[in-house]
Amino acid sequence: MKIFCVGRNYVEHAKELQNEVPDEPVIFIKPKSALLQPHTPFYYPEFSNELHYEAELVLRVSKNGKYIQDRFASRYYNAISVGIDFTARDVQQELKQKGLPWEKAKAWDNSAVVGTWVDLTPEILRSPINFSLKLNEDTVQKGISADMIFSFDKIVAHISQYFSLNIGDLIFTGTPAGVGECVVGDVLQGYLEDKKMFEVEIK
Numbered sequence: 001m002k003i004f005c006v007g008r009n010y011v012e013h014a015k016e017l018q019n020e021v022p023d024e025p026v027i028f029i030k031p032k033s034a035l036l037q038p039h040t041p042f043y044y045p046e047f048s049n050e051l052h053y054e055a056e057l058v059l060r061v062s063k064n065g066k067y068i069q070d071r072f073a074s075r076y077y078n079a080i081s082v083g084i085d086f087t088a089r090d091v092q093q094e095l096k097q098k099g100l101p102w103e104k105a106k107a108w109d110n111s112a113v114v115g116t117w118v119d120l121t122p123e124i125l126r127s128p129i130n131f132s133l134k135l136n137e138d139t140v141q142k143g144i145s146a147d148m149i150f151s152f153d154k155i156v157a158h159i160s161q162y163f164s165l166n167i168g169d170l171i172f173t174g175t176p177a178g179v180g181e182c183v184v185g186d187v188l189q190g191y192l193e194d195k196k197m198f199e200v201e202i203k
């Protein structure tokens with residue numbers, strides 16, 4: 001199992017980090033060990049002093065594939081959730097400045113949180129999907145799939161030009177504006193529409 005992530009998939013988020021709006025999806029990967037397992041505590045990473053949450057819609061791959069065309073891409077995923085692509089922003093800034101890969105900022109153990117899964121039906125996919133993140137009592141991020149620069153299908157098709165997609169792979173589809181810092185003791189809750197998908201406390 002592998003975890004694909006899309007960077008800069010919302011215009012407002014690209015702007016808030018002073019990044020250019022990309023003309024093709026920005027893709028990076030987290031290993032299997034990045035997935036926080038159920039009933040496992042989340043610990044603040046010791047190598048960072050600036051931990052950021054990034055709430056994202058997450059797709060689960062349901063069919064093996066390679067070189068998938070846009071128009072067939074929706075056959076390759078069948079479940080959705082909300083997750084957090086935890087990012088050591090200070091580490092990432094340093095790596096970006098040096099032009100180095102992001103893994104140490106993005107792909108560390110337990111840096112990927114995923115909530116419960118909802119089966120994707122054509123009905124759900126027909127209208128824009130809303131999601132949000134609460135930090136303690138405040139809603140800090142609100143996203144809607146219609147604001148994505150690259151749609152689910154475009155992302156799946158694009159990834160599959162480079163990597164085989166396998167059943168069980170996860171795809172984090174990018175974060176909307178509002179990313180920010182969290183500290184020990186904070187509680188983060190992710191919502192898909194009005195349904196709570198996960199709750200994680202920073203230990």
Ligand code: ZN
Pocket residue numbers: 005006007054056085172174175
């Ligand atoms: Zn992200």
